[in-house]
Amino acid sequence: MSLLEVRDLIAGYGPVRVLHGVTFNVDEGEVVVILGANGAGKTTTLRALSGMIPAKGVVAFAGHSIVGWQTDRIATAGVGHVPQGRGTLSDLTVHDNLLLGAYSRRDRAQINADIERWYAIFPRLGERRMQAAGSMSGGEQQMLAIARALMSRPRLVLLDEPSLGLAPIVTQELFRTLGDLNREDGVSMLVVEQNAGLALGIAKRGYVLEVGRIVVSGSADELAHNDDVRRAYLGI
Amino acid sequence: MSLFLTQLMNGIGNGAVYASLALALVLIFRTTGILNFSQGEMALYSTYLVWYFSNRGLPVWVAILLSMTLSFIGGAAIERIVIRPVERASPLVLVIVTIGMFLAINSIVQVQFGADAKHLTRAYPAHVWRPGNVQISADTLVLVGILILECLFLYLLLQRTKLGLGVRAAASNPESSRLLGVPVGRTLMFGWGLAAALGALAGSLAIPASQPALSAASMQSILVFSFAAAALGGFDSTIGAVVGGMIVGVAQTLTTQYIKALSDIVLVVPFGLILVVLMVRPQGLFGSRHVERV
Amino acid sequence: MRSRRQLQVLALATAVVVLAFLIVLPHQYGSTNTTRWAQALYIGVAAMGLNLLTGYNGQVSIGHGAFFGLGAYTSALLVNQHGWQFLPTLLVAGPLCFLVGVAVGFPALRVKGLYLALVTLGLAVLFPDLTKHYVHVTGGTNLVAMTGSELAPPAWVPTSVSAIGRDDQWAYYVTLAIAIGLFLAAMFIIRSRFGRALIAVRDHEAAAATVGINTSFVKVSAFAISALYAGLAGSCSVLVDHLANADKVQTFQISIEFLVAVVIGGTATVVGPLVGGWLVVFLQHWISDSLPKHVGSISVLKRTLANPAASPAIFGIILILFVFVLPDGLVGGVRRLVSRIGRGDVNDIQPSTTPLTT
Numbered sequence: 001m002s003l004l005e006v007r008d009l010i011a012g013y014g015p016v017r018v019l020h021g022v023t024f025n026v027d028e029g030e031v032v033v034i035l036g037a038n039g040a041g042k043t044t045t046l047r048a049l050s051g052m053i054p055a056k057g058v059v060a061f062a063g064h065s066i067v068g069w070q071t072d073r074i075a076t077a078g079v080g081h082v083p084q085g086r087g088t089l090s091d092l093t094v095h096d097n098l099l100l101g102a103y104s105r106r107d108r109a110q111i112n113a114d115i116e117r118w119y120a121i122f123p124r125l126g127e128r129r130m131q132a133a134g135s136m137s138g139g140e141q142q143m144l145a146i147a148r149a150l151m152s153r154p155r156l157v158l159l160d161e162p163s164l165g166l167a168p169i170v171t172q173e174l175f176r177t178l179g180d181l182n183r184e185d186g187v188s189m190l191v192v193e194q195n196a197g198l199a200l201g202i203a204k205r206g207y208v209l210e211v212g213r214i215v216v217s218g219s220a221d222e223l224a225h226n227d228d229v230r231r232a233y234l235g236i
Numbered sequence: 237m238s239l240f241l242t243q244l245m246n247g248i249g250n251g252a253v254y255a256s257l258a259l260a261l262v263l264i265f266r267t268t269g270i271l272n273f274s275q276g277e278m279a280l281y282s283t284y285l286v287w288y289f290s291n292r293g294l295p296v297w298v299a300i301l302l303s304m305t306l307s308f309i310g311g312a313a314i315e316r317i318v319i320r321p322v323e324r325a326s327p328l329v330l331v332i333v334t335i336g337m338f339l340a341i342n343s344i345v346q347v348q349f350g351a352d353a354k355h356l357t358r359a360y361p362a363h364v365w366r367p368g369n370v371q372i373s374a375d376t377l378v379l380v381g382i383l384i385l386e387c388l389f390l391y392l393l394l395q396r397t398k399l400g401l402g403v404r405a406a407a408s409n410p411e412s413s414r415l416l417g418v419p420v421g422r423t424l425m426f427g428w429g430l431a432a433a434l435g436a437l438a439g440s441l442a443i444p445a446s447q448p449a450l451s452a453a454s455m456q457s458i459l460v461f462s463f464a465a466a467a468l469g470g471f472d473s474t475i476g477a478v479v480g481g482m483i484v485g486v487a488q489t490l491t492t493q494y495i496k497a498l499s500d501i502v503l504v505v506p507f508g509l510i511l512v513v514l515m516v517r518p519q520g521l522f523g524s525r526h527v528e529r530v
Numbered sequence: 531m532r533s534r535r536q537l538q539v540l541a542l543a544t545a546v547v548v549l550a551f552l553i554v555l556p557h558q559y560g561s562t563n564t565t566r567w568a569q570a571l572y573i574g575v576a577a578m579g580l581n582l583l584t585g586y587n588g589q590v591s592i593g594h595g596a597f598f599g600l601g602a603y604t605s606a607l608l609v610n611q612h613g614w615q616f617l618p619t620l621l622v623a624g625p626l627c628f629l630v631g632v633a634v635g636f637p638a639l640r641v642k643g644l645y646l647a648l649v650t651l652g653l654a655v656l657f658p659d660l661t662k663h664y665v666h667v668t669g670g671t672n673l674v675a676m677t678g679s680e681l682a683p684p685a686w687v688p689t690s691v692s693a694i695g696r697d698d699q700w701a702y703y704v705t706l707a708i709a710i711g712l713f714l715a716a717m718f719i720i721r722s723r724f725g726r727a728l729i730a731v732r733d734h735e736a737a738a739a740t741v742g743i744n745t746s747f748v749k750v751s752a753f754a755i756s757a758l759y760a761g762l763a764g765s766c767s768v769l770v771d772h773l774a775n776a777d778k779v780q781t782f783q784i785s786i787e788f789l790v791a792v793v794i795g796g797t798a799t800v801v802g803p804l805v806g807g808w809l810v811v812f813l814q815h816w817i818s819d820s821l822p823k824h825v826g827s828i829s830v831l832k833r834t835l836a837n838p839a840a841s842p843a844i845f846g847i848i849l850i851l852f853v854f855v856l857p858d859g860l861v862g863g864v865r866r867l868v869s870r871i872g873r874g875d876v877n878d879i880q881p882s883t884t885p886l887t888t
Binding site: 050052070071072075076080081083087088089090091092096099100101103104148149152 | 401
């Protein structure tokens with residue numbers, strides 16, 4: 001049984017339907033990538049999974065159907081979500097942002113240990129721990145967003161275009177860290193990206209989303225060598 | 237000199253009255269980012285409840301606590317039913333809804349309790365000390381003391397508890413907060429409930445201290461000064477509400493005493509302050525730059 | 531399927547019928563009713579002006595009672611203290627309110643949204659105090675009472691228009707004339723380039739500036755024009771009610787009445803606030819006069835309605851309900867309904883241009 005099982009997902013905004021029946025899954029321990037151009041429905045998919053927009057279809061997380069659940073309930077059930085644009089709580093300090101990530105947890109001592117661990121992994125966050133989060137650079141805010149989402153010790157993390165608006169060097173470092181986290185902590189990830197190269201580098205499997213439908217699916221290797229994918233997303 | 241000091245103490249006493257309602261205004265702003273024009277009337281209704289209970293024999297402090305509890309529930313209900321649907325709406329909608337509530341609550345008070353002035357029992361005996369010819373009233377001391385306690389309480393709640401973190405997070409970025417498991421809806425209800433309870437306390441103590449009787453118009457002048465206090469201090473600053481209140485209170489008292497020309501139009505003080513602050517430094521003395529979200 | 535042309539003809543026909551009714555009205559009704567209709571008209575005029583500022587330009591003001599009061603006092607004092615005829619006072623009240631509107635509009639540039647509403651509240655609250663302090667006629671109150679003779683129709687008005695003992699007819703006709711004039715002016719403004727600029731500045735000020743619109747000019751002008759409307763309405767109120775009373779309660783209450791009229795009538799049209807003004811006046815009278823009779827047997831309800839505070843309560847609740855149920859106001863709602871029937875296509879997506887439905 002997959003950790004996340006999605007079948008015939010239909011979702012949209014009001015009368016405008018964006019996803020027309022999307023099927024995919026994420027197994028425990030995997031990094032799965034969904035590629036797609038602008039407007040394909042990538043962000044819509046993740047928002048539907050987190051209950052931020054109404055959706056129809058089958059969405060099962062760890063065996064339970066989570067369709068129709070409130071966002072905070074889904075989060076507490078173990079689904080982390082790093083939103084597009086990083087979703088930084090700008091008025092709060094870096095430290096408070098991280099503390100907030102652990103909102104659904106109760107183990108005080110462990111929470112503090114985790115925070116220190118994140119400061120070790122992302123030293124720049126440690127340096128700015130008492131600063132207002134909104135005053136940091138895009139790359140730093142992205143690190144914060146990831147650390148914050150992982151503070152809740154989720155089983156699955158949804159990442160919405162983590163490379164958006166970041167310099168190439170920063171995104172390389174970012175994806176390397178994501179890969180490390182997946183390997184060491186066993187956190188499953190569903191990454192939605194336009195930057196196919198980096199994403200396929202850490203993924204096991206992937207899908208291609210086009211205008212609200214899955215058009216290609218396969219292993220990361222297969223996708224990297226797929227001519228259509230290469231032309232569309234790798235610029236080759 | 238002793239006259240001046242007495243007036244200063246009076247000003248501080250008035251300031252405490254304004255600051256106590258300003259705290260409620262600030263709390264609402266910190267949780268939902270709006271200016272609630274009906275805060276005073278909500279506090280008015282709560283104060284009438286205190287009158288109602290104490291009139292039926294309950295000791296005043298029990299009546300106040302009971303009213304605070306009921307107000308908490310009422311405030312939470314108002315957030316859920318009236319405010320939730322319009323939280324992110326345009327300023328026009330927000331003005332309409334809060335003014336609508338202002339009218340509705342004020343009228344409900346008159347219809348339910350009658351428009352005649354009521355005598356509100358004091359929660360503590362009135363007393364005036366006279367150290368060295370300077371007059372200090374019990375009202376001033378009690379109000380300032382309660383203010384300090386409230387500030388301490390709010391600081392500890394908002395900065396040191398998980399619930400407080402949730403409140404601040406929900407105000408800063410509701411969507412991100414939900415994604416982290418914060419029940420934003422319930423948190424907002426809590427914020428409004430707490431503000432209503434603080435308003436109840438403010439009204440119950442401030443009205444007997446500043447007016448001869450309780451009537452439907454009791455809160456209206458206080459509200460104006462409280463808005464000035466909150467604007468001056470910064471709408472998102474608890475400390476600002478208190479300092480702002482003190483400045484407004486002292487400015488009003490000293491103006492009335494020493495600038496005879498303005499004594500009739502003393503409202504120039506708070507509104508002049510509001511205008512100047514909003515034009516020159518919109519985040520007030522202690523607020524953060526993000527205050528302009530509205 | 532009705533064409534747009536046919537709908538325009540229908541609208542025009544309706545307007546003509548309504549106009550005809552309004553013209554013969556004072557000779558069909560007694561003085562009480564005629565006066566009420568006149569009140570509805572001047573509230574409507576002020577609401578029309580407020581709508582230009584708040585509905586079309588997005589600047590929320592809950593202090594226009596101050597401009598209304600300014601116009602009222604100007605006319606009242608000129609007639610009462612300086613023996614002027616009523617009509618010439620309009621030439622002073624109007625421009626004076628316009629200028630004060632300009633003066634207020636400038637600082638308003640720096641304050642937005644709810645903060646602006648807060649500052650305009652200051653206007654409504656300060657104005658009574660300032661007039662009480664600086665205007666030394668009222669004997670310490672805010673009331674200027676007039677005798678009927680000062681406001682009688684001038685000699686050149688034929689008795690067929692305003693009968694002897696029916697000065698209310700004259701008052702009504704003056705108010706009607708001003709209402710029609712200002713209505714046409716508002717229609718003209720809205721259809722002009724300036725009107726489009728008003729809306730552009732409301733919806734996206736930064737973008738409007740990039741297209742070459744002088745946003746400061748637009749915003750200050752909107753304030754001035756709305757002040758002019760409110761001021762002229764205030765002058766009319768002196769003629770109709772034979773007094774000028776701008777105490778704190780009154781000024782605040784009437785500021786809210788304007789807002790209620792705008793919301794109920796609808797912000798998207800020029801005529802909406804006029805309808806809203808009519809509703810505000812007649813609803814209040816209905817609540818205090820007629821409703822209790824129909825509620826006969828339920829004594830609790832009767833007692834509740836008899837309370838003078840019942841009216842504002844109902845207004846408050848109506849305000850809130852309208853935001854949820856009829857965000858376009860009555861006229862806006864009717865408009866949507868009519869155009870749906872007219873087009874025969876219920877699935878038409880109507881882009882919303884009103885601030886309430888953002």
